[in-house]
């Protein structure tokens with residue numbers, strides 16, 4: 001890997017510890033790291049990128065996704081459903097996923113993430129239909145490698161299916177042993193705990209209404225033994241809360257805590273229906289939350305208490321959620337939605353556009369347990385994206401570049417996206433895959449699935 005020099009950057013929004021916003025400076029990337037930021041830099045043999053019209057941001061980090069939903073979105077029958085009914089419909093689609101479905105939907109979802117500035121993606125894959133093989137996450141790893149995105153694979157499962165009072169159909173069920181054994185295999189095969197790691201694995205049982213206490217406890221044991229992180233859905237809806245009270249005799253967080261599923265190596269998706277006392281407990285235990293504003297609005301799930309969480313120093317990141325409830329994989333767009341949602345809900349107590357950007361960069365890095373990404377800092381990984389703001393619609397709109405993505409928003413793809421020092425998306429083209437070919441294969445796969453339903 002060579003050197004790249006971003007010359008005369010219009011603005012560098014570093015998101016670093018000093019919250020520095022720099023004007024007219026250069027960024028020098030050597031190999032996979034940022035090696036210098038300053039004025040008038042030069043480097044022999046470097047590719048020079050004229051950045052005089054570009055805002056440069058640290059790469060966005062997505063902390064919750066279900067990429068298989070790229071092929072189960074915008075479905076007319078379920079546009080008005082809430083979570084449980086929405087899931088009951090979609091389980092019928094997910095009963096049919098196979099290796100090719102997962103591979104292609106991962107290419108589509110991560111291709112879109114890269115186009116809109118996301119350089120690290122966490123996915124929680126839960127659908128392992130019986131008889132369809134166990135290599136589904138291996139195919140996601142393959143897709144991520146081809147695209148050049150940093151990837152953390154959450155191995156999920158359903159162990160509480162309809163025959164045991166859970167929501168998912170029995171055909172999607174696995175035993176605790178099947179799940180734990182496959183987690184162990186994936187960790188041993190792929191998990192790289194080093195700085196600048198491109199592949200990590202998380203143990204991620206799905207949700208209180210689709211797994212049981214045993215698998216939660218075993219997940220905690222395995223993850224802590226292997227030194228990997230833990231993730232699950234929690235406090236997404238009132239239906240889930242009622243389910244926990246009836247099934248476990250406990251509120252969701254109390255149940256998770258009893259399973260050992262709290263602490264600085266744990267983060268939950270959604271985290272909407274916590275009491276104020278529970279939010280304080282998350283701060284005390286440093287248990288993280290992934291905020292998914294678009295999905296929460298689409299499914300009418302509720303509003304995460306982001307201002308209160310920030311007050312209690314709860315580790316907090318941003319995410320798109322599965323593209324069935326988003327219905328896309330555009331984390332850049334979600335920054336603006338999050339900003340507006342909390343302005344409406346919390347007025348003067350709401351986070352600024354810049355604070356929301358920080359949730360999607362160093363906040364997300366924190367809940368994934370990473371100190372090597374999330375800001376533009378010398379010595380950190382060269383993960384960044386550039387936006388061309390030399391457009392008519394941005395005239396008069398760039399007084400506050402740090403808050404720009406929240407207050408103004410940027411509705412087109414990035415100019416370029418770099419991951420680990422390598423440009424992987426540039427001027428409308430993903431460089432790691434043949435986009436036209438993948439699009440045609442994806443269309444054919446969708447056609448096949450829906451004609452078989």
Ligand SMILES: [Zn+2]
Pocket residue numbers: 064065066233269321322
């Ligand atoms: Zn989810």
